[in-house]
Amino acid sequence: MPAWLDRDKVEKMLYNLISxxxxxxxxxxxxxxxxKREGAELLLMVEDNGAGIAEKHIGKIFDMFQHFNAEGxxxxxxxxxxxxxxxxxxxxxxxxxxxxxxxxAEKAGQTCFAIRLPRGRRLTRSENASPGAWQERMRTRAxxxxxxxxxxxxxxxxxx
Numbered sequence: 001m002p003a004w005l006d007r008d009k010v011e012k013m014l015y016n017l018i019s020x021x022x023x024x025x026x027x028x029x030x031x032x033x034x035x036k037r038e039g040a041e042l043l044l045m046v047e048d049n050g051a052g053i054a055e056k057h058i059g060k061i062f063d064m065f066q067h068f069n070a071e072g073x074x075x076x077x078x079x080x081x082x083x084x085x086x087x088x089x090x091x092x093x094x095x096x097x098x099x100x101x102x103x104x105a106e107k108a109g110q111t112c113f114a115i116r117l118p119r120g121r122r123l124t125r126s127e128n129a130s131p132g133a134w135q136e137r138m139r140t141r142a143x144x145x146x147x148x149x150x151x152x153x154x155x156x157x158x159x160x
Contacts, residue, residue, distance in 0.1 A: 005117060009088045010044075016081040017046040017113045025050030029108065037119070041094075044115040052102035052109020061098065062086045092117050 014033065021031045025048045032047045053061060065079040089096045094117040103109035 004119070005042075005092055009091065010117075013085050013088050013115060014044065014046065016085045017115075020081065021046055021048040021050065021111070024048065024111075038116075040118060042117045042119040044117070045112060047110070047112040049108040049110055050103070052111055053098065053100035054102050055100075058098060058100065062096070089115055089117070094118065 018031065018033065025031055030047075030049045032045075034043075034045045034047075036043050062082050064083045086096050094115055096113065096115050098111065098113050100111040101109055
């Protein structure tokens with residue numbers, strides 16, 4: 001399933017989503033991570049049956065410094081994880097969405113974060129690809145080439 005992406009950035013995206021799922025899913029709960037191809041996109045999903053997110057908070061969770069606990073109340077914490085993840089997804093020309101139903105008295109909640117990334121073509125610098133991704137690709141590409149050996153010419157001195 002070929003896809004041009006920055007492995008480090010995708011790892012950070014998934015780490016944020018999985019750590020949130022672990023934080024809000026009780027012991028014995030279920031967390032599922034899946035990857036599949038849907039047409040010209042790569043679909044990454046993190047699903048859990050934890051606390052869920054109230055509908056009134058769904059529109060705010062990707063904003064900086066928004067952090068809610070299992071009861072939907074503003075909680076202590078940085079509240080930058082999902083905003084950071086959304087930014088990384090945007091650098092890949094992708095989208096992130098969430099569907100959630102809060103837990104009820106006898107029923108577990110359900111939350112599913114879905115990241116859609118374009119696959120099958122390389123982003124160029126002119127398309128505002130992530131500078132880190134561009135630099136990493138260039139470093140990797142340069143390391144594959146054989147570098148010619150320098151010819152030693154006379155005595156070399158170090159400058160001060």
